[in-house]
Amino acid sequence: MTQSVFPDAGGSQSDLWKPNRAASKMSQKAVVILFGAFAMVSVLTTFGIVFTLLFETIEFFLEVSPIEFFTATRWTPLFANPEFGIIVLLCGTFLTSAIGLLIAIPLGLLSAVCLSEYAPRRARAFLKPALEVLAGVPTVVFGYFALLLVTPVLRSFIPDMQVFNALSAGFVLGFAILPTIASLSEDAIFAVPSSLRQGCYALGATKRETITGVVLPAALSGIVSSVILGVSRAVGETMIVTLAAGQSPTLTLDPRVSIQTMTAFIVQVTKGDAPYGSIAFKTLFAVGMTLFVITLVLNLISYWFVRKYQEKYE
Amino acid sequence: MVSPQKSAKSNSGDYQPQLQKRYKIDRAFQIISWMATLSGIVVLAVLVTGILIQGIPNLSFDFLVSPPSRKPEQAGIWPAFLGSIILLIITAAVSIPIGVGTGIFLQEFAKDNKIAQVIEINISNLAAVPSIIYGLLGLFAFGRLFGFITGGRSILSGGLTLALLILPVIIVATREALKSVPDSIRMAGMALGATRWQTVRTHVLPLAIPGIMTGTILALSRAIGETAPIIVVGAAAFVPFAPTLTIEGLQEPAFTALPIQIFNWVSRPQEEFHAIAASAIIVLMIVLLVMNATAIFVRNRFQSSR
Structure with a gap:
């Protein structure tokens, strides 16, 4: 009886069930190797980015001294008499990002609080997708919006403002990253267990006191990582600042004048024809490297903060 | 009170x-x-x-099917529109198999070992890299290093760059979808003597497909709207001819796409070009809307049936 279920027991049953274990194991092995190779693509991408940036940056520093790169106060790499003061581009990036974050952080956090704590379910079901739509708007569309709709309005209030200016770019940049901060913070706030809120109410606190005193501190690690992601998105944002903030590298913190960010410089050079091996081409990667290092540091801070301060609730 | x-x-x-x-x-x-x-x-x-x-x-039918022109009233978006579609095809063809494969590998085959952890941290880091950096990678790697395959700063290079850009998103979506499949199904499969791959292929993956599709469509719609990396790779050239889906067409060292065309028109000083830039934006937004609606449809359809 027990013998008959085995295929090698002979008889007509043997051709009903043919476990080709060798083939099964082979396919398993082949798939693991194939998908493992696919997984390596993402690792190779990282190596590719680091290698690309390093390779051309080293080439760049063979021609331009690092001292000049970090201390010069003019940025004119495409001129006949070039100067390479990255501080000028850093200043432009700082200016637009700071304006954007001044808008996006408070509005984003308040939106997150509103969606999670105040909005009734039906309003939330409409508001959250609307914010997701805002997040899905291509940045070139935001660039159009900043240059052709926001700038004219701002100029009617501030008459001596230039057509290209950091204020308009920063303003729209703020609304472009607002959904990122709002949505990730909302996840963190929503995940705070309601027992904490109820405990706070039981002590006689009002709703606002509960939110600012208990809920937000409890969600702090998630909120901070959403803000840091917002910062790194602001720093890396390209199309809004290229279209609306201009192409004239200026060392200024005046939001009314035309400036240039790191990302806008990269677009400016690649849009024209920078032949391989030229100093303009190498400069591209030195600027890219600076940008990459900034976002990497931000990412590491976020990683460290979350590990250190993350609250775990049952 | x-x-x-x-x-x-x-x-x-x-x-x-x-x-x-x-x-x-x-x-x-x-x-x-x-x-x-x-x-x-x-x-x-x-x-x-x-x-x-x-x-x-x-906005008119002529606007959709005309090539761009120096005269704004005659200009259209046909090459840019086709360019975006071809970019979408290349990006999807490369990123979906690699992304889903990686997701399956990390979630089903290599859950807890050191390599998986390294890859995982690496993926979350990649997701935070600004898209323009991917553009520089594409410019150097596809435009120059593998220029003999891609033909230089071609539409193929652009598509490959976008594929690398959205790879982390697809991997994460695949893993999330696989995570939501109950473990009992895997155990049942293996109890019947199936290998891990057989269980995944016949039972786990079919259940995870809606989630994977939703995440993938959203990632692709992000790729379609991306401007910075393809400008860096493709030089924002003036391309009056429509691209073709042949090997020579893909290797043509100049290409355009909807976001590039919009960027070109917005950065011109004449107001007539700004107006047609808005028309092109409407076309782009309709494409994105259709893709997002598909993703939501897939999600709702399969969520309710389970």
Whole structure:
């Protein structure tokens, strides 16, 4: 009886069930190797980015001294008499990002609080997708919006403002990253267990006191990582600042004048024809490297903060 | 709500609950947070209205099927539109198999070992790299290093760059979808003597497909709207001819796409070009809307049937 279920027991049953274990194991092995190779693509991408940036940056520093790169106060790499003061581009990036974050952080956090704590379910079901739509708007569309709709309005209030200016770019940049901060913070706030809120109410606190005193501190690690992601998105944002903030590298913190960010410089050079091996081409990667290092540091801070301060609730 | 305040006042000596004042602050905070939420919606509404007002008058069938031109009234978006479609095909063809394969590998085959952890940290880092850096990678790696395959700064290089850009998103979506499949199904499969791959292929993956599809479509719609990396790779050239789906066409060292075309028109000083830029934005937004609606449809359809 027990013998008959085995295929090698002979008889007509043997051709009903043919476990080709060798083939099964082979396919398993082949798939693991194939998908493992696919997984390596993402690792190779990282190596590719680091290698690309390093390779051309080293080439760049063979021609331009690092001292000049970090201390010069003019940025004119495409001129006949070039100067390479990255501080000028850093200043432009700082200016637009700071304006954007001044808008996006408070509005984003308040939106997150509103969606999670105040909005009734039906309003939330409409508001959250609307914010997701805002997040899905291509940045070139935001660039159009900043240059052709926001700038004219701002100029009617501030008459001596230039057509290209950091204020308009920063303003729209703020609304472009607002959904990122709002949505990730909302996840963190929503995940705070309601027992904490109820405990706070039981002590006689009002709703606002509960939110600012208990809920937000409890969600702090998630909120901070959403803000840091917002910062790194602001720093890396390209199309809004290229279209609306201009192409004239200026060392200024005046939001009314035309400036240039790191990302806008990269677009400016690649849009024209920078032949391989030229100093303009190498400069591209030195600027890219600076940008990459900034976002990497931000990412590491976020990683460290979350590990250190993350609250775990049952 | 007023009476407990009064009794509290009479009972306790030092303690002043000051409920009236606290409720006022509460009210103000609530109103401010509502205004913050609505500000995002208002900006979205102004943006959409502004673009519709500017762009609708020029929208016509001719606009869709004409090549770009130096004269704004004759210009159209046909090469850019086709360019975007071909970019989408290349990006999907490369990123879906690699992304889903990686997701399956990490979630089903290599859950807890060191390599998986390294890859995992690496993927979360990649997701935070600005898209323009991917453009530089594409410019160097595909445009130069593998230029003999891609033909230089071609549409193929652009598509491959976008594929690398959205790979982390697809991997994460695949893993999330696989995570939501109950473990009992894997155990049942293996109890019947199937290998891990056989279980995944015949039972786990079919259940995870809707989630994977939703995430993938959203990632692809992000790729379609990306501008910075393809400008860096493709040089934002003036391309009056439509691209073709042949090997030579893919290797043509100049290409255009909808976001590049919009960028070109917006950065010109003439107002007529700004108006047709708005029309092109409408076409781009319709494409994105269709893709997002598909993703939501897939999600709702399969969620309710389970």
